[in-house]
Structures are given as C-alpha cells and as structure tokens.
Amino acid sequence: MILIKGIKLPKILGIAVWPFVLVKTKTPGKTILNHERIHLRQQVEMLVLPFYFWYLFEWLVLYIKYRNIDKAYRNISFEKEAYKNESNMNYLKNRPFWNFMKYLNIK
Known part of the structure; x- marks a missing residue:
C-alpha cells in the first residue's frame, strides 16, 4: 500500500486505487485505512482491472434500481464488506x- 495523504477529494474521505490509497486528511484514522485496505485486497483478488469494471457495473445496476447515488454506492458488495468490517483491524488476517x-x- 502506498499512502498519499492530504488529497482534495470531493465528498469522500479516501479511495483505494491499487496500489495507492488516497486520503483527504493528513492524519487518517485506523478505520478509514482499514476500509481502504479491504478494497485493496478485493482489487488484488480480482486482478485489479476486473474489480473496477465489476464495481462500476454493480453501481450502475443499483443506481437504476434505487435511483439514488448514495444508496447505490452503499449497496455495492465491495462497500458493504468494507463498511461492515472496517472496525475489525484483524479482519484481513482471516478473511x-x-x-x-x-x-x-442477488434475488
């Protein structure tokens, strides 16, 4: 992970773009870093590029379903996993x- 701090990001605290984690603040908390590390693991597992296609496709399907940008984002499987486990600093050890x-x- 290559951490880049103090980046101007609109409406988000951080973003993982393998192998980088870009964060808004110069002193990011452990939770946001863990959240982004979970995304890095997801990206590596999917061989990076397919992750981004899947992420965008899932967001688009969810946006069509909910007609709400934030609700679509919060329901992406990658985000659901990261948000649910971001406070567990040992999560990636046993994931x-x-x-x-x-x-x-899927229904």
Whole structure:
C-alpha cells in the first residue's frame, strides 16, 4: 500500500486505487485505512482491472434500481464488506477469498 495523504477529494474521505490509497486528511484514522485496505485486497483478488469494471457495473445496476447515488454506492458488495468490517483491524488476517460475494444482493 502506498499512502498519499492530504488529497482534495470531493465528498469522500479516501479511495483505494491499487496500489495507492488516497486520503483527504493528513492524519487518517485506523478505520478509514482499514476500509481502504479491504478494497485493496478485493482489487488484488480480482486482478485489479476486473474489480473496477465489476464495481462500476454493480453501481450502475443499483443506481437504476434505487435511483439514488448514495444508496447505490452503499449497496455495492465491495462497500458493504468494507463498511461492515472496517472496525475489525484483524479482519484481513482471516478473511476468506472473494468474501465480498456474500454481500451481493442477488434475488
């Protein structure tokens, strides 16, 4: 992980773009860093580029479903996994491979 601090980001605290984590503040908290590390793991598991296609496709489907940008974002499987586990600093030590799949909302 290559951490870049103090970046001007609109409406978000951080973003993971493998292998970088860009954060708004110069002193990011452990929770935001863990959240972004979870995204880095997801990206590596999916061989990076497919992660971004999947992420955008899932967001688009959810946006069409909810007609709400934030609700679509919050329901992306990658985000659901990261938000649920961001406070668990040991999560990545025991996280199963492709664990984001259990957060997919397929009906």
